[in-house]
Amino acid sequence: MANPYPFQDKVIVVSGASRGTGLALSRYLLVRGAKVSMAATSEENLKKAIAGIEQDIPDVKERVIYFPTDVRNPDDVKAWIEGTVAKWGELDGAANVAAKMNKSIHPIEDLELEELKEVLDVNVIGTFNSIKYEMKNIKPGGSIVNCGSQQVKYASGNMGAYAASKNAIRGLSQSAAYEGGAKYPKNPIRVNLLCPGCIDTDMIRQPLHLPNGAGTWTMTEGDHLTSIIKRYSKPEEIAASIAFLLGDESRFMTKQEIYVDGGWMEANYETARLGEVSLDESKLQKLVLTLSVIGNSTSWQICNIQVLEQDIYFQAQDMMTSTGKSPLKLILGAANVGDKEADPWARYDTPDEVKAFINVFAKRGYTQLDTAAVYSPQxxxxxxxxxxxxxxxxxxxxxxKADFMKGHTKEHIAHDIDNSLKHLKINQINVYYLHVPDRNNPVEPALEALNTAYKDGKIKTWGISNFRADEVQEVIDICEKRGFVKPSVYQGHYNALVRAGEKELFPVLRKNGMAFYAYSPAAGGLFSGSHKNPAPNGRFDPAHKSGSITNSLYIKPSVLGAVDKAIEVFAKHNIGGHAAALRWTAHHSILDKKYGDGLIIGASSPQQLENNVDTVEEGPLPEEVVAALNAVYEEAGNEVSYHM
Incomplete structure (x- = not known):
């Protein structure tokens, strides 16, 4: 039987330990009996990380310590390593996870020296400082694991600073491995390099600045991943690989480069066709950049580039089959996570209930949640x-999303963002929305607050929800005039019945490079007939606030008549109405993964969430069912608005 505590009483230091892979590794080692000394720049983040660990892992308090450490500073690193040894004795292992990514995508000829230095300072100088003091304080037979990247093997264009830093770490690792063998010939200190691909952490999700002020670009899982396994790795997966190199199972391994990258492959252009188009300089540079990114990240057969309405649209035929299960980004809606006593519609209240709900989503490979300050509804x-x-x-x-009940003033937005960060116990909100339009206050002060939050790193990006198309354009115009970061996402009401936005809203979004996240993608169960016999506290229960809103939207004679006709067609194909509606939105609607579009799904139970994910992943509908759903919109689509 395998030993459940392979790291029992082993002393291991981990840098970059307050979040992402470093935090996942610290947890992995602690669960398996190690004593872990965690280092990171922010003491506040370390305290939060350890508070979470102590809550989740029993009897861990005496086995975890932390040191606020800037790895660029040798005195900080010396204090961290020597402080750990003073408490627990010599090290058994070390994982140097702390890293910095470049903040822009520039060719080397345009790369600022300061940006290069910033990346090298953390990645190279930081790793050097760490190895130096670890080698002085580690036992014979100890293990040091440094973090490289797939950039060691396949360096990408426009990533010169990051690629240079990771290749320098490779050299340091090889030198240290030789020295570890020379220091203890009979029981060498082992030094290996773990080279991950894209990891789903804050670092990969940071917006990267494009050349000449052309905006920012944020990589997503849908952006031309060149790996055979078409997704980001989870921090826990990389943590397990690092732990293997730290442990006894790898004791015959040193000076190795281990790639845990999902099968990363080198780029291979076969054909690229550029039509005769007229581009201004900024768009041309953005186009060349996009080609460069794609050229270093996947294998393409044909790239067609068109200019429509002054914007570049990219169409490509991928030679490789995508293994992604959902055709669109899938986001878990947490509107019914809340206080059950105050809100009968809430389904997940206790920690165990909430964990059971979100664990289903995580196990299916999805990693994005959606909530709001004012959820749950009651x-x-x-x-x-x-x-x-x-x-x-x-x-x-x-x-x-912002607390719209207080109004979108500059002060309220700033305060609400801080509140959300505090309540969610996170350092950065992924997408922060203006939940509904505030037509009683000018929007510009709110945009100023959002821009400040973006520059301060409190929000990764921001979006708009439930606005009219003209209001979206007004927001974008103000942002461009004032030099504010522009919204990147619109979250809106969209399904087989609610499609008016296709004519009014989507042209504005596409022109301005905004993704669309659809809420209520199955029309709240309308197509399953839920409205005919409403369940207590269900979506169509008129006694409930949310049910009353749903009824006002959908329960209209023309809508119900059209829906009944479609339900007859579903029955012929033995497809449930809810499944048909959800699959239509996922596979047959105007939404498209290439724009970053997504579906927000929820569920009243973990099992229903499993079923909903199964439905989305099931694939396209029969043509007759698609036609029946399209007919619903043609007959009654003008009855329901896409905005508030």
Whole structure:
């Protein structure tokens, strides 16, 4: 039987330990009996990380310590390593995880020296400082693991600073491995390099600046991943690989480069066709950049580039079959995470209930949650704290929305962002939305607050929800005029019935490079007939606030007549109405993964969530069912608005 505590009483130091892979590794080692000394720049983040660990892992308090450490500073590193040894004795292992990514995508000829130095200072000088003091304080037979990247093997264009730093770490690792063997010939200190691909952490999700002020670009899992396994790795997967190199199972391994990258492959252009188009300089540079990124990240057969309405649209035929299960980004809606006593519609209240709900989503490979300050509907301000209590932000990127009941003033937006960060127990909100338009206050001060939050790193990006198309354009115009970061996502009501936005809204979004996240993608169960016999506290229960809103939207004679005709067609194909509606939105709608579009799905139970994910992943519908759903919109689509 395998030993459940392979690291029992082993002393291991981990840098970059307050979040992402470093935090996942610290947890992995502690569960398996290690004594872990965690280092990171922010003492506040370390305290939060350890508070979460102590809550989740029993009897860990005496086996975890932390040191606020800037790895660029040799005195900090010396204090961390020597402080650990003073408490627990010599080291058994060390994992140097701390890293910095470049903040822009520039060719070397345009790369600022300061940016290069910033990346080298953390990645190279930081790793050098760490190895130096670890080698002085590690036992014979100890193991040091440094973190490289797939950039060691396949360096990408426009990533010169990061690629240079990771290749320098490779050289340091090889030198240290030789020295570890020379120091203790009979029981060498082992030094190996772990080279991950894209990891689903804050670092990979940071916006990268494009050349000449052309905006920012944020990589997503849908962006031309060149790996055979078409997704980001989870921090826990990389942590397990590092732990293997730290442990006794790898004791015959040193000076190795281990690639845990999902099968990363070198780029291979076969054909690229550029039509005769007229581009201004900034768009041309952005186009060349996009080609460069794609050229270093996947294998393409044909790239067609068109200019439509002054914007570049990229169409490509991928030679490789995508293994992604959902055709669109899939996001878990947490509107019914909340206080059950105050809100009968809430389904997930206790920590165990919330964990059971979100664990289903995580196990299916999805990592984005959506909530709001005012969720759940009848118990405002109860959803975010419950997600924070279970440390959902350690495994998921979390989107949330402003408290519209207070109004969108500059002061309220700034205050609400801080509140959401505190309640969710995270350092950065993934997408922060203006939840509904505030037509009683000018929007510009709110945009100023959002821009400040973006520059301060409190929000990764921001979005708009429930606005009219003209209001979206107004927001974008103000942002361009003032030099503010522009919204990147619109979250809106969209399904087989609610499609008016296709004509009015989507042209504005596409012109401005905004993704669309659809809520209520199955029309709240309308196509399953839920409205005919409403369940207590269900979506169509008129006694409930949310049910009353749903009824006002959908329960109209023309709508119900059209829906009944479609239900007859579903029955012929033995497809449930809810499944048909959800699959239509996922596979047959205007939504498209190439724009970053997504579906927000929820469920009243973990099992229903499993079923909903199964439905999305099931694939396209029969043509007759698609035609029946399209007919619903043609007959009654003007009855329901896409905005508030």
């Amino acid at each position: 118990a405002p301000y109860s959803s975010e704290p419950r997600l924070g209590t279970v440390n959902a932000g350690e495994r998921f990127s979390i989107d949330t």
